[in-house]
Amino acid sequence: MSLEQEVELIRQFPIFSKIQPAMQKLLCFSSERLTYEAGQVMFRAGDAADAAYIVIDGQVDITVPTSTGAILVNQLKRNDIIGEIAIFGDVPRTATATAMTRMEALRISKEMFTNVIRENPDAALELIKILAARLANTTAQLSRRAPG
């Protein structure tokens, strides 16, 4: 897959869709295309969050380690994005990502990502929208679980 195709790919994500084409291209050009073998760990809970990943092909399991063993919290596949929120807070990864099949991903570094957000208010707005949606989602989940 060439750069052009990668640009097509990231355009599908709301965060990136509204930024200028040149910026989208630069984003792809400066990102790494990585291949993971089945079973290879992309990052572990507790690692520093230094990049976001877009799955190009293959499947990734997101698990959270607990005292009773890892719990599967999500399964990601082609065109999913991983870890884009975590890189904005200086907190370690909260979950572990493991490639379940041979997998290809575009690794967008934290600095590139912040650079995009800083220079594109529209992208920042998209990010805020996503955060707001997640917050609402979490609040809803909490209120459902709350006793009474």
Place this chain on the structure above:
Amino acid sequence: MERTLFKFITRYSKREQLLIVPFVVASMVVYFLSLDLPKTIINQAIQGHSFPNPDSVASFLRFSFTLPALLGGGRVTPFDGFELSRLPYLFALCVTFLTLIVINGLLKLRINTMKGWLGERMLRRLRFQLFDHILRFPLPRFRRVKAAEMASMIKDEIEPLGGFIGDSVITPLFLGGQALTALFFIVYQNIALGMVALGVVAVQTVVIPKLRRRLLFLAKARQLGARQLAGRIAECVDGVAEIHAHGTSNYERAEFSDRLGRLFRIRFEFYQRKFFIKFLNNFLSQMTPFIFYSIGGYLVIVGRLDIGALVAVIAAYKDLPSPVKELIDWDQRRLDVSIKYSQVIEQFTVEDLMPTAVQDMVEVPAVPREGVLRAANLTLVDESGAKAIEGVSFEIPLHEHVALVGGHGSGTTELAQLVARLVFPTNGSLEIGGIDVTRAPEALTGRTFAYVGTPSYLFPLSVRDNLIYGLKHRPIREAEYEGEALSARRFQLREAERTGTPLYDINAQWVDYDAAGVSGPDEMDARILEVLHVVDLDEAIFELGLRSAVDESHGEALRDRMLGAREAMRERLESLNIQDWVERFDPAQYNRNATLAENLLFGTPVGRTFDIENLAANAYVRRVLDETGLTDELLRIGHKVAETMVELFSGLPPGHEFFERFSFIRHEDLPSYQALLARILESGLKGIGNADRDQLLALPFKLSPARHRLGLLDDALQARVLDARRYFAQHLPENLTSAVEFFDPQRYNTAASLQDNILFGKIVTGQAEAATRIGALLRQVLDELGLRPLVTSIGLDYQVGTGGARLAAADRQKVAIARALLKRPAVLVLDHAAAILDPASQSRALGRVLDYRKGQAVIWALSRAEFSERFDKVLVLERGKLAEHGAFESLKCTDGLLHKLLNPA
């Protein structure tokens, strides 16, 4: 050293100066004769005074003189000469004249050569003596000297001295003799003319030196200024980080410019005066012939002087001003170099210079390794007169480990240096195994003690040479010479003896293998590995080895073993089914993880000819592209790359790190590429000039399909690059074959690093964590093949650079500790030697060194008091005095100083 230059000259060159004197005297005699002869030629032969008749004859080479009255007077003629007629007589006289000139020339040649030798010998002696002084300066002295100024003095400032010393006696003798001879000759011909000449000379010799006095002062000021300039440059180089950090570069510029301005001001006045004096001098000497022509001509006309004598006087006078002038010059130089000499000597004169005996190469007894190290009443008074160490006494058994602790300014460093005998105590004594070493020669202390300070200095040599540096106390075995080398060595020995420089041979075997506990060079590496392991440096040196290229000198065996490792690595990757993590160099395949430049060259450049960064500019490469029809294709791709780069990076601010990391074009070059793209738009790719083509062609060479994913290098093009690769190798001109070493799966590549030879390919960029894993596998494979010691020993050849700058600071310090361990000293003194390491490494280094030195004395000045727990004994210092000493456990419990150091409030 001699206080004045002339004392130095008399002391060391009297004999050689005297040897030249006979030549000078002989040359004077010849000179006089050659002045007298023209008179005879003109008067007797040309004007024919000796030939009153056509068939008269004259006597040639007649030798007669008048006896003094004391011996009865009268004329004696031992040789009556040959009878010659007029023309033969003229030619005989002319040939004699020519002979005199030749003899005089040869004498001058001899004198000059001897003077040159003499001067160089004396310069050598002086330089050596000054350097010898530096080696004998007491350590504290170095706080006040500037290295650059010392170097400038020894190298440049005394350089003119060498030239002058050759001239110091001979020149005044020679020139004075010449001037006196000429003057005497003129007076002898005619008193009046002689008086005129004498008058002019008198003015020259009295007035001009007076005018020149100011010049001397200026020259001195300039010398000092120039020396300080050298010192200042060194200061700026040393403190360059501070200059950048504080943004004071313009302050430094102003300062430097000011110095240059002052130097110029001195020279400005200097030239003004110098050339005025020159003018005066020339005027005086050229005015005299005017007097000669007028007065001399008058005398000839009235018949009181013959014409031959006048011509001879004028000829003699022509020779007079220049010796006089040179004599004045000589006097000027004498004053100048005398001042230089005393100024330099002043800098090198220190009262507390170590006596030469301390560094003499003497046979010393082996110091017993058992017994005690006894310090009695050690006191050290520093330069300000304060007592840095006061009355410290202790006894340490030579098998114990002792910690020196104390707060800031407690004197632990000073005591460590005293114990290692780096400085002499002002009072008190130091004794080891019953031998008093307080004033012992360094031949003994250098082998008995090892001292590691902070920071330690590494010489700009290989790691190995730095490690064995501590073993080079004296030549162990003389070098053997044969044939020409032997006569060259004999010549050097003779000269060394003549100039008072040492006769030791740098080519001798200096490394004392016994001291390191090995029998010879073959066992040395194993010993070195042992100490490297102790200081935890073996892995780092192994890494350096992996990154080194190994040349032919290491022999066939090494190359074969590395090829074996290449094969083993390939098998290992295959067995793990990750062989595609490394894309191997295959002559028949385009390597997608390598750049186009690497693919085309398909080898490692040797030297700068095929510099991979600049390959597109190489004339042969361009020829290959033209011949294989790739040029236009690559221009097209270059155009696309330029477009993409301009599109991607134009929006970024200058200095953005992405330029460095991702762009093919530097930010400052963007406008020029933008203009280039506009020109292409206007006149098409074919229409652009050569400079534009060069610029475009450079771009695709940096492309690597796997990494850049621009989709510009398709399969068809890759195949054509493969053709070009083959063409490149087949048609490579003879004179370029040594500029590249091609990749060959069956051959070892001497230009590439060991690691590149073993991998023989590119780690695939897109494979997550491939680099880390491949690196680990590579080490594993090398360990299994038992190649680690070999690679480490290649790493030992790594050049550490000036002051060890090519090593990390912590590694430098580790090398210094390893160097101290290697010589197996009776007492190892570590002066805050590990303080530069991080606490964990410090603790580890401490433990390993102490383990390694079990049963042998270690004295360690510690920065962290808690480490003293691991020592047999602790000495606690406070303001230079020994406050407490004893075992850690007992001191810890008392409410003493150690307790306070361990538990700061």
